[in-house]
Amino acid sequence: MRKILILSAALATAYMGSVQAEELTGTLQKVNESGIITIGHRESSIPFSYLDDKQKPVGYAMDLCNQVVAAVKKKLNKPSLVVKLVPVTSQTRTALMVNGTVDLECGSTTNSKERQKQVAFSDSYFVTSVRMLVRADSGIKSLDDLNGKPVVTTTGTTSDRYIKQNEQGHSIDVKNVYAKDHAESFLMVETGRAAAFVMDDVLLASLIANNKNPKDFAIVGPALSVEPYGIMMRKDDPQLKRLADETLSTLYKSGEVNKIYDKWFMKPIPPKNITINLPMSEKLKEAIKNPNDVGI
Amino acid sequence: MGHYQWNWAIVFEQVAGTKEYYYQWLITGLGWTVATALCAWVLALVLGSLVGTLRTVPNKWLASLATCYVELFRNIPLIVQLFLWFYVLPEVLPKSAGFWMKQDMPMPEFITAAIGLGLFTSARVAEQVRTGIMALSSGQKNAGLALGFTLPQAYRYVILPMAFRIVIPPMTSEFMNVFKNSAVALAIGVTELTFQMRQITGEYAPGNPIEVMTIVSVIYLILAFSVNRLMALIERRTQVPGYISGGGK
Numbered sequence: 001m002r003k004i005l006i007l008s009a010a011l012a013t014a015y016m017g018s019v020q021a022e023e024l025t026g027t028l029q030k031v032n033e034s035g036i037i038t039i040g041h042r043e044s045s046i047p048f049s050y051l052d053d054k055q056k057p058v059g060y061a062m063d064l065c066n067q068v069v070a071a072v073k074k075k076l077n078k079p080s081l082v083v084k085l086v087p088v089t090s091q092t093r094t095a096l097m098v099n100g101t102v103d104l105e106c107g108s109t110t111n112s113k114e115r116q117k118q119v120a121f122s123d124s125y126f127v128t129s130v131r132m133l134v135r136a137d138s139g140i141k142s143l144d145d146l147n148g149k150p151v152v153t154t155t156g157t158t159s160d161r162y163i164k165q166n167e168q169g170h171s172i173d174v175k176n177v178y179a180k181d182h183a184e185s186f187l188m189v190e191t192g193r194a195a196a197f198v199m200d201d202v203l204l205a206s207l208i209a210n211n212k213n214p215k216d217f218a219i220v221g222p223a224l225s226v227e228p229y230g231i232m233m234r235k236d237d238p239q240l241k242r243l244a245d246e247t248l249s250t251l252y253k254s255g256e257v258n259k260i261y262d263k264w265f266m267k268p269i270p271p272k273n274i275t276i277n278l279p280m281s282e283k284l285k286e287a288i289k290n291p292n293d294v295g296i
Numbered sequence: 297m298g299h300y301q302w303n304w305a306i307v308f309e310q311v312a313g314t315k316e317y318y319y320q321w322l323i324t325g326l327g328w329t330v331a332t333a334l335c336a337w338v339l340a341l342v343l344g345s346l347v348g349t350l351r352t353v354p355n356k357w358l359a360s361l362a363t364c365y366v367e368l369f370r371n372i373p374l375i376v377q378l379f380l381w382f383y384v385l386p387e388v389l390p391k392s393a394g395f396w397m398k399q400d401m402p403m404p405e406f407i408t409a410a411i412g413l414g415l416f417t418s419a420r421v422a423e424q425v426r427t428g429i430m431a432l433s434s435g436q437k438n439a440g441l442a443l444g445f446t447l448p449q450a451y452r453y454v455i456l457p458m459a460f461r462i463v464i465p466p467m468t469s470e471f472m473n474v475f476k477n478s479a480v481a482l483a484i485g486v487t488e489l490t491f492q493m494r495q496i497t498g499e500y501a502p503g504n505p506i507e508v509m510t511i512v513s514v515i516y517l518i519l520a521f522s523v524n525r526l527m528a529l530i531e532r533r534t535q536v537p538g539y540i541s542g543g544g545k
Contacts, residue, residue, distance in 0.1 A: 091494065091498065091505055092505075094503065114312075115503060117301060118300070118301055118502075118503045118504075152485075155482065155494045155495055155498065156497070156498020156499060157498060158499040158500060161311075161312075161313050177485050178485035178487065179484075180482060191386070192395075192399070193398045193404075
């Protein structure tokens, strides 16, 4: 009898616990208890998430994320919620998300099936195409023109794979060379070590915009791959995921997203007041019309 | 809180869209790491011994020239040196030579990395060799000269054989360092071990970075430890009875 009493008392406690957990779960519960929400940002992912001249993280993804944070504050009724900013890199972001160091990752992370094994993504807020940057006077127009030439890729990216995949189709022979970051990959093309730099078109556009002779370079060729970007968060965290998706949907429906897009892609941006000048792609317009979190 | 989905078998998985496996990438990387480090070490040993010896000769001009060499290569960070050799040198050379370096030079990344790392390490080796020579009492050199050796002969038969034995322990560290420093070669695109690690943990298999980083760390540990044991063996084999340098046991 006493055993049953203890058991039912334990069950009752567990039940009460679960009722409370149903109200707030996962990250929102954690944020509510600690009073801190931590955002993982990039340091040079222009114009998505990067440090401006005051070393403050800014960008298109940061603006969208700040809206999500505002929604979190409203939902938790905590206007004074502390927002902590933690820099992440492409190598550290997954691990820092999974171990709880950051709650939202606001950068330029491709929503891929491979990543979905560890983390979750909001609805896509950007769609990039992988294309190639060449010197304008090189005469290179298509993949076939790369036959026998060195093509540079930044370490840690998959662009060399797309060339390989196309190599089979086009039966061309490309020499893959590598640089450690995008700025050096660009330097390889600028100095003539590589004939082409294969990368996300938006990154190529911002590299060209930042060069002193933007007219010397061109982005050519077909889209080798199309990749959606999403805000990264922890897996199995439906409350935060729903809140993020709803926030983005509201921005998409009201057209507010167009203003934010123009601010970062069509107007001068810090730190050098350079304009990237990349009009919204059809793929992104489609993703804004029909919000989705389908990865590649 | 989420849980990290451990998957140590990640390295045996096939790279999506290719016929390759991740472990093959790591083996290729290991090959380039060993090749870069060994080539650099041979260069460092030859140049370093020469420069280190020159720093101790009576001729002031030769000695200060050697000092300049050491200070130049020792005081500039390795990554900056590689960057200078790879990106800047072709731009300041005459146009045809620069063009050759950029377009026609065979294995430009590997050769630049091996030479750059070799020169950097040679400055450090030179200092170890000089230390070894200075550690000998001046009586050894004088005894050699008194026996009728010329100065070069005194160096060759008396001073250097003893000096090299004395500096085997710090040389072991330098030899181990050259393997670890070779990771910097990824900055100019050598597809060595750390490069392959970054490649895999970047966009290719972003789900399991911790496993890949751990495996690569263990490979470096094994490499460096093997070097350590090899040098300990050399130290024992070359030991002169009665002298201090006989460790490694």
